[in-house]
Amino acid sequence: MSRYIEPILAIALAILWVSPLVVAFWAAFHNVSDAINFRLSAPLTLENFRIAWDGAPWLRYFLNTFLLVTLILAGQFFLCTLAGFAFVQTRFAGRDTVFILVLLQLFILPEVLIVENYRVAASLGLLDSLMGIGAPYMASAFGMFLMRQAFKSVPRDLDEAARVEGCSTLGVLWRVYVPAARPTYLAYALVSISTHWNNFLWPLIVTNSESTRPLTVGLSLFAAPENGVDISVISAATIMVIAPLLIGFLIFQRQFVQAFLTAGVK
Amino acid sequence: MAGPRAIQGPAMTDPLKLERRRRAIHGWLLLSPALAMLTVFALYPSVATFWTSLWSRGTRRNPSEFIGLENYRALLEDPTFWKVVWNNLLYAGVTIPASIAIALIMALWANSRIPARSFIRTAYFTPTVLPMIAAGNLWLFFYTPSFGILNKIGALFGAPSVNWLGQPDTALWAICIVTIWKEAGFFMVFYLAALQTIPPDLKEAAEIEGASRWTYLRRIVLPLLMPTTLFIFVNAMINSVKLIDHLFILTKGGPSDSSKLILYYIWENAFAYFDRPAAAAMTIFVLIVLGLLAAFQFLVLERRTHYQ
Known part of the structure; x- marks a missing residue:
């Protein structure tokens, strides 16, 4: 008997853990009075999705989030590749000091600096623009650190062989280091995409129009009590917003978990 | 020459x-x-x-002027600030140990031979990929007084209906639970990876020695997981400052500031009350705490792992 206890508890916890999602999913397909009274046999409906979809410019929000995530990732790849490479190049004066500054940066979260970052964004004319949302995250200390670790494992001989062949510094980076770090790029991309797809506070502060607002901010406005939509419609909107990432996660689960591991452990 | x-x-x-x-x-x-x-x-x-943070809040009549540490003094005298600091300490004190403990249990289960293991792993990890805003919406279903599931379950046992988010005694706890739900599966992944590096011989040796499973766990597994635990701990500390998005959906810091956390209060000061100097002084306070955390990480923890 006792050997069944743990599996049962494990499964019970798993069910508990997905229950908020399952309940919302179920509610999204039922009309609100059926949903809140838990009439399990009530008919399915797509009405909530129709109401939710008509209630806000979701297509625009999806596009904004997609562009934002792409922009941030491109910026991070560019800046962190160059910086990570600089940190594994031969030692030069000041390199280690800069590295310590970068490590410190791991703890100074962009979220905490909202007050002054807002002023910086304002003075650069970046308010209410995708660049304004993305820029503070691009020189990611975490990304530089990650790329440095990845480049470190590239054999020295490969580097020197390429230089003997006449490759320039950037040539070596592009032909030797970047291909060797492909798994790290994939891991970093997954972590970055899921982080910024979900990010809320800074985008809330910087954006004030439909044309830049990402999904999370759009969802919070849509679900605000003042808006007066019922819980089934909120559920439908929530399911819509999380669907792309959730489906991606369920398909590429192994890669996602591996990505978070690579990103965390290194 | x-x-x-x-x-x-x-x-x-x-x-x-x-x-x-x-x-x-x-x-x-x-x-x-x-x-x-x-x-x-x-x-x-x-x-x-x-x-x-060294300047006064400018108004149309009184332009901003240099006042030294006056904002800090005002902050220390602001009861809301202390309320918020206390809330955040409670938030950290509850969510960090709880999510680490649950993560460890999850990892032990997800690593053992158990039926439906892949479903279990997926279920535990799924909240990690959801936005906090969406998490807030999902949990509304559990907390809302009129139709919340918690009250439905409570009613089965004859418990009175509770407005979980609407009363000071329970609001912060409700917020904590959402955070634990969101974090535990993420931390589980790190434990899972660490568990897989423990050589199986150790378990066999312990079994031959007649050690119980509990002894094996306490004497061998937990010490070997210590570096992972510290890594997770530092991350959880950072998260206890950072994870506040669900406040916007669930409580907005209320009722009467009972669930307000520091970063939310900073946001409120800067962008709702337009008192930037006060927000800046509070930000400095948070930066100092994070700086201490960084020092702890680099001076204490880095003796184990070397970035070489």
């Missing part, structure tokens, strides 16, 4: 030195884009935050 070498000068011809200089220039060039961005969006704002 002033040979030709001295005439030409050492710096000009020594190929090693030239190469070194070339590399240094390349190094700085490679770093410069990232450094420029870091300066604009991290270094400068940090310094500017401190500077802002």
Whole structure:
């Protein structure tokens, strides 16, 4: 008997853990009075999705989030590749000091600096623009650190062989280091995409129009009590917003978990 | 002996030195884009935050003037600030141990031979990929008084209906639960990876010695997981400052500030009350705490792991 206890508890916890999602999913397909009274046999409906979809410019929000995530990732790849490479190049004066500054940066979260970052964004004319949302995250200390670790494992001989062949510094980076770090790029991309797809506070502060607002901010406005939509419609909107990432996660689960591991452990 | 070498000068011809200089220039060039961005969006704002915190809040009549540490004094006298600090300590004190403990249990289960293991792993990890905003919406279903599931379950046992988010005694706890739900599966992944590096011989040896499963766990597994636990701990500390998005959906810090956390209060001061100096002073406070955490990480934890 006792050997069944743990599996049962494990499964019970798993069910508990997905229950908020399952309940919302179920509610999204039922009309609100059926949903809140838990009439399990009530008919399915797509009405909530129709109401939710008509209630806000979701297509625009999806596009904004997609562009934002792409922009941030491109910026991070560019800046962190160059910086990570600089940190594994031969030692030069000041390199280690800069590295310590970068490590410190791991703890100074962009979220905490909202007050002054807002002023910086304002003075650069970046308010209410995708660049304004993305820029503070691009020189990611975490990304530089990650790329440095990845480049470190590239054999020295490969580097020197390429230089003997006449490759320039950037040539070596592009032909030797970047291909060797492909798994790290994939891991970093997954972590970055899921982080910024979900990010809320800074985008809330910087954006004030439909044309830049990402999904999370759009969802919070849509679900605000003042808006007066019922819980089934909120559920439908929530399911819509999380669907792309959730489906991606369920398909590429192994890669996602591996990505978070690579990103965390290194 | 002033040979030709001295005439030409050492710096000009020594190929090693030239190469070194070339590399240094390349190094700085490679770093410069990232450094420029870091300066604009991290270094400068940090310094500017401190500077802002030394000035009074300007109004149309009274322009902002230099007042030294006056904002800090005002902050220390602001009961809401202390309320919020206390809330955040409670938030950290509850969510960190709870999510670490649950993560460990999850990892032990997800790592053992158990039916439906892949479903279990997926279920535990799924909240990690959801936005906090969405998590807030999902949990509304559990907390809302009129139809919340918690009250439905409570009613089965004859418990009175509770407005979980609407009363000071329970609001912060409700917030904590959402955070634990969101974090535990994420931390589980790190434990899972660490568990898989423990050689199976250890378990066999423990079994031969007649050690119970509990002894094996306490004496062998937990010590081996210590570095992972510390890593998770630091992350959880950072998260206890950062994870506040669900407040916007669930409580907005209320009722009467009972679930308000520091970062939310900073946001409120800066963007709802337009009191930037107060927000800046609070930001400095948070930066100091994070700085101490960084020092702890680098001075205490880095003895184990080496970034080499």
